[in-house]
Amino acid sequence: MSFNFDDEQACIDHLAKIRWKNGVVCPHCLSKRKIHKFSDNRRYKCADCRKQFTVRVGTIFEDSRLPLQKWFMAFHLVTSQEAGVSSLQLSKEISVTQKTAWMMLERIRRILQVNSFNKPL
Ligand SMILES: [Zn+2]
Numbered sequence: 001m002s003f004n005f006d007d008e009q010a011c012i013d014h015l016a017k018i019r020w021k022n023g024v025v026c027p028h029c030l031s032k033r034k035i036h037k038f039s040d041n042r043r044y045k046c047a048d049c050r051k052q053f054t055v056r057v058g059t060i061f062e063d064s065r066l067p068l069q070k071w072f073m074a075f076h077l078v079t080s081q082e083a084g085v086s087s088l089q090l091s092k093e094i095s096v097t098q099k100t101a102w103m104m105l106e107r108i109r110r111i112l113q114v115n116s117f118n119k120p121l
Contacts, residue, residue: 011068012042016055019117026051027058059117060107070094074104078112 005011016024024035026046034047045052056062061071073094077085085093091101111117 005069005072008067008069009041011072012055014072015059015061015068015117019055019059027053060111061117066096066100066104070096071104074101075108078105078108 005014023032024044025032026035026049028051029046029049031046031048036045036047042054043052061068074090077090077093087098087102087105090105091098
């Protein structure tokens with residue numbers, strides 16, 4: 001498999017890079033004035049609303065407990081297979097239940113349609 005996101009942190013960094021091309025934006029108040037990044041490299045805190053967040057907040061990954069690794073692997077499969085990927089195939093590839101795979105495919109198709117990781121309003 002040609003997937004090269006070896007660890008969860010690499011995936012988190014990758015999502016942050018795609019999502020915040022022009023700097024980190026607070027998903028709670030949309031401020032980008034002063035965002036503090038914690039040393040765990042995962043949490044941020046906004047100085048304006050004083051709320052904490054991770055890169056997943058405000059995205060379709062927010063309420064998912066799956067590691068981003070599995071999400072990115074699924075993305076990779078969906079976008080690299082011209083014939084498409086079935087939920088059964090995906091469930092085997094990334095070791096999740098078929099029900100989970102089905103839910104992932106639904107979300108991934110939606111993302112590809114609107115070209116954004118942001119949750120629909
Ligand atoms: Zn804020």
